Each structure stands twice: as C-alpha cells, then as structure tokens.
Amino acid sequence: MSDIRTETMTVNMGPQHPSTHGVLRLVLELDGEIIQSVIPTIGYLHTGIEKTAEQKKWQQVIPLVERMDYLAAQSNSLAYALSVEKLLWLEMPQRVKDIRVLIAELQRIASHLIWIGTHGLEIGAVSMLFYAVRERELLLNINELIAGFRFFPSYIRIGGLREDLPRGFHAQVQEFLDRFPAKIDEFEGLLTKNDIYQRRTQNVGIITKEHAYAWGLVGPIARAGGSDYDVRKYFPYSGYEGYDFKVPTATEGDVYARYRVRVAEMRESLKIAKQALDRISPTGVFACDDTRVVPPPKDKVYSEMEALIQHFLIYSQGFTVPAGEAYVPVEGPRGEHGCYIVSDGTNRPWRVKMRAPSFMAIQALPTVVRGGLIADVVAVIGSTDVVMGDCDR
Amino acid sequence: MDAQAIIDSLSPLVPGASFEAAPSVDFATVYVPVEHVVSTCQALRDSLHFEVLAEITCADYLPRTPRYEVVYHLLSVSKRLRLRLKVRVTADGTVPTVQGVYPGAGWLEREVWDMFGIVFDGHPDLRRLLMPEDWEGHPQRKDYPVQIQKAAQTYAPLEVSQEQFQANLERDRVKRTH
Numbered sequence: 001m002s003d004i005r006t007e008t009m010t011v012n013m014g015p016q017h018p019s020t021h022g023v024l025r026l027v028l029e030l031d032g033e034i035i036q037s038v039i040p041t042i043g044y045l046h047t048g049i050e051k052t053a054e055q056k057k058w059q060q061v062i063p064l065v066e067r068m069d070y071l072a073a074q075s076n077s078l079a080y081a082l083s084v085e086k087l088l089w090l091e092m093p094q095r096v097k098d099i100r101v102l103i104a105e106l107q108r109i110a111s112h113l114i115w116i117g118t119h120g121l122e123i124g125a126v127s128m129l130f131y132a133v134r135e136r137e138l139l140l141n142i143n144e145l146i147a148g149f150r151f152f153p154s155y156i157r158i159g160g161l162r163e164d165l166p167r168g169f170h171a172q173v174q175e176f177l178d179r180f181p182a183k184i185d186e187f188e189g190l191l192t193k194n195d196i197y198q199r200r201t202q203n204v205g206i207i208t209k210e211h212a213y214a215w216g217l218v219g220p221i222a223r224a225g226g227s228d229y230d231v232r233k234y235f236p237y238s239g240y241e242g243y244d245f246k247v248p249t250a251t252e253g254d255v256y257a258r259y260r261v262r263v264a265e266m267r268e269s270l271k272i273a274k275q276a277l278d279r280i281s282p283t284g285v286f287a288c289d290d291t292r293v294v295p296p297p298k299d300k301v302y303s304e305m306e307a308l309i310q311h312f313l314i315y316s317q318g319f320t321v322p323a324g325e326a327y328v329p330v331e332g333p334r335g336e337h338g339c340y341i342v343s344d345g346t347n348r349p350w351r352v353k354m355r356a357p358s359f360m361a362i363q364a365l366p367t368v369v370r371g372g373l374i375a376d377v378v379a380v381i382g383s384t385d386v387v388m389g390d391c392d393r
Numbered sequence: 394m395d396a397q398a399i400i401d402s403l404s405p406l407v408p409g410a411s412f413e414a415a416p417s418v419d420f421a422t423v424y425v426p427v428e429h430v431v432s433t434c435q436a437l438r439d440s441l442h443f444e445v446l447a448e449i450t451c452a453d454y455l456p457r458t459p460r461y462e463v464v465y466h467l468l469s470v471s472k473r474l475r476l477r478l479k480v481r482v483t484a485d486g487t488v489p490t491v492q493g494v495y496p497g498a499g500w501l502e503r504e505v506w507d508m509f510g511i512v513f514d515g516h517p518d519l520r521r522l523l524m525p526e527d528w529e530g531h532p533q534r535k536d537y538p539v540q541i542q543k544a545a546q547t548y549a550p551l552e553v554s555q556e557q558f559q560a561n562l563e564r565d566r567v568k569r570t571h
Contacts, residue, residue, distance in 0.1 A: 043523040050508075051533055086418055213444040216497035218468070229470045317567055326419050327466055327477065329447070340464065342452050346566050351452040355466070363500040392523055 008036055013377070015044050021118065021381065022388030024362065033373050038366040042359075045392035053352040057318030058084055059158055061352060065339070066152040068354055069390035071111045074103050075332035076354060077156045079339040082237055083328040084158045087321050087343055088293065093285045096160045097239035102173070102276035103146075103155065104238070104330070105269040109180070110139040111333035111385075112266050116187060119259070119382035123200045128190060135183050138176050145172060159294045160287025165280070173277055177270060184266055191259070201255035205368050205380035208253050215364035219335020219357055221384060224261045225253030231331040238330075245272050255383040262385075292319050318347040334358055334385050358384075358391040396421040399441070399476060406436035415479060422477040427488055430480055434465070434494040443467040443476060446495035451482075451505045455535040455562075459483040461511060465491070482511055490516040508533035535562065 014025035023044035029036040049068055053061045065080045066073035078100060085092070092100075113136040120128025140150040145166055147153030155162050191197045212222035218229050230247040232240040248264030250257035287294040295314045300307035313319075323345035329338035335357035342351040361384040368384075369377050396414035399421050403412060410429035415422040425433050437443040445468040452462050465478040482488055490513040491498045502513040503522040510531035513519060521528060530537055538553045538561050553561075 043521070043525070046523040048532060051537075051539060055539055089418075213470070214496050216446050216448070216495070216501075218445055218447070218470075227470065234470070234473050235475070320567075324416075324418055327475075328419065336447065338447060338466070340448070340450055340466070348566055353448075353450040355448045359500065360497055363497060
C-alpha cells in the first residue's frame, strides 16, 4: 500500500460561496479531507472608504464608516464619533451617553442574531436563520423608528445624536427587551444541547488565548479561549463604567465555546440595555452644548443672527478639528473596533483608519484550520463571525 | 503610564536607540527610530507585557519630510495599557517587518504596502491585498488622484496633469480658526 502515489488537491472555495459571508475566497490545499494549507484572498469588497473619507467633511464621514461593518453599523460610527470628540475635547451629557450605550447594545444583539442564524444555517441547522432574522427584524424596526433607516441609521453624530428620541421609543424597546429572553432560550433549545451541533463544533478550530493575542484577535474569539479582555471593562467609554454587567468567557477556545460566549453576550447586552433604558428620559438633551459642532436649535436660527450664521457655517463649511491624532476603541460585536483619525486642523479628516476585527480573524484563519477537515472550515469561518465589508473596507 | 515612563523603561532594553515622546490626547505616543523597530517591539512584548499588536497603519504627510509616519498601536491586556509607536519614513525609505515578534503584523504590513507603497524589509509575502494584483499606484497616498473625471478603465494606468493633481490636493481644504 505504501507505494501508492498520492498527491494533494487544490480546491477553490469562493468568492461566491454562501458560507463565506460575502465575498471571501479561500484556496485550499487538501490531502484527502485533511487541509494542508489555506490561502485567503480578500479585497473583493474594497470600496476605498478610508480614501473617500479624506475628501468629506468630518460629519459626513459618519454614513461612510457605518457602511464598513454593515452588520454593526453603529459600533463603527460610535468609534469614529468618540475619536473625533476626543480631539475636540467634547464631553457628552449623561443622557447622550446612555442612549449611545443602549443603541450599541441593541446593535450587538442584532449582529449576534445574524451570526447565530448564518452559523447555524451553514452547519445544517437551517431553521436557526428564520428564528434569528425574525427577532432581528424588531431591532431594525427600532432603527427605523429613531432614524428612518434600518441598516445604517447614522443616528450617532459627532457631538451627540442627530435628534431626540421619537415618541413611542421606550415602549418599542421595552417590548423587545421583554420578549427577547425567551427567544434566547429558544435558540439555545435548538443548538446548545443539540447532539449534531455539538459534534460539529466541539474540539474544532481551537484558538487559545495566546494564539489569539499573537494574531491580534481580541473580542469574543479571545474570550472563548480564556481571555477576559473587553474594551467596555478595560478602557470604559461612553459611560460603560456605570453599568452592571459581566464579561462572558470560556476556556476551550473551540467553535462551541465561541457559540456559548456569544449567546451569553446577548444576555449581558440585554441586561445593559435594560439599565440604559431605565436611565433615559423620554425627552431631554440629545447633543452636547458646544456651538462649534452642534447646530443651534431651529427656533434660534429663525430669530438670532449669530445662530443663523453658526447654522450656515456648520452645514456649509463644516467644523474644524484641532490638529492631532486619536485612536478610540469600542467593543464591537466582532471585537475591538478602533478608529484612528489624524486631523491637520481643517474641516476634513487627513486620515481615517478603522481597525477591522474581521481582517485580523481572516488573517489568522489558515493557522486555525490547518490539519483539520474540510467540512470544519465552514464551521470555523462561521464561528469567527467575519464580515467582509469590515475586512475590506 | 505616560510616554516618558515608557521611554525610561525601554531605553535600557534597546541599547543605542533614541526615543522621543510625542504629544497626544489619548495615550502614550513614542517616536521610534526606524532601525530599532523590531528590537523595540521585542522588548515591549517580552519585558513590558504588550502582548497584542492592535494595528499597523500609516499616514502620508505630503509635502512634509519625512513624508510618512507608520503607526503601531500596541495593547497590554495584563497592564491595561495602550501605546502608540510612530516611525518616520522618508519617501523612498523602508521599514523592517515586525512579523517575527507579532505574527498578526503580516497582513497589516501588506495593507500598508498596498495602500502607501512602503516596503517592509524581510516581509515574506508583500503582495497586493485589497487592490487587484495588477493595480498600479498606491491609492491612499496623498498624490494619488481622487474625484477626477475619467472614464472607468480599471486596469489602465492613471494619467493626471500637474494642475489637476495640485487642484485635487488643495480641493476644499479650508483652514480657519475659531
């Protein structure tokens, strides 16, 4: 038997493959069913957002950065807004911080819902997608209520929020918060003790804490391998230090552990959202009081000359940001979303760079799946929760 | 831990390097001489517990010299610290790769090469990452044209006159003081 000639087989996966979450291309070298090497090719969704941002005024960049990670739009815009506010030395009123926290947590749940749906779908639990998307629809309805836009609300602005919360916001969010815990139990009922799911995911695609750190993976992936690093706890922003929540962790580091961490994260996000909703008054301040950045209220624009000029300047030239640089990370659904901005003191950014967690996850993918089975590649990609818009920007 | 404290603990570990603290609004920022990047990262990871390289990026400060600044964002989970390393790079300068210290630097450096054309010495795989393989030019350089009316010719080289280029560079950039 030993003189049988064997050779490896090269298999192309993607870019149009349903389980690659967009347009990721993998070239796999297989020895039978065992993976010898993987070469990921990215860039199919590169849209030059960072270059475009340099031509826009500061406030106009918000809709652009939201289109990077299209499943966690408001975690991008939060990172961007916070870093510009850092350069402007702006401090937000408590109500704005609480609304931002609430929005960020709802966004995290929405992103995790898409993740749990597609991940389940890819490894055979097809009905998972329908259950998850049904709940996500309610979150998109909340987005529509606050901003009139379901995917990219651009509700978070530099200097606060675009406008005050609409009527009926509290009731609609409360309805979701009351309904959702039972739905998480339902998801867990479908997957957590599911024998097929466990066999597909346990001891597959192990990423230890050290491995994750070496490859720059921080976020749910590292937390499933024993890390407890969460930006919300380590470098609190937007008032997270005032909230009571736990950081779910696991130690196994396999696909199943990442699943458990993310499901537990949804429960913690619910806890934070509940606390935030209780703190937010139905009406109140929705922006800081810095007249450089925030346009004056409409009634003043019609009655005062200075207000009219300020209004005109903000909407025509935009505001200038002091020269300097800032990097502010936020805990996005996929890990550390950071925004590095450089200002040259003008009304347009000199450089905008988003740290993309998906980019790092795809880079590390070959080291995770090497030596495993080809069927596991799909499970591992799904469990790292990559979004190609985030990766390619 | 401010920049000066980090420099004080770094200096004995990296003999011969002259570090320089830079002003910053968020966390410590240190200028590192380009030839000492690798040994600095090594010392930071092994002795000062900066386990994670969060990202590498670059900014083009045309027409200033040296033209580029390559920026490294490091994270110490155990010490709850962040650090920014900056390296000044001339228009035709190169930077040594830090892949030996942080394996995750590979793609980040590839992206910087793709977008800015900065060569990383010793990088084993410096190919296009986000742009197509046969792309000409490095799009995020400040002298790479944007918003100039041209028929879409994805794979044809770009031709831009000096006037177009200059106008593009100064387009709508207003400086005003409050």
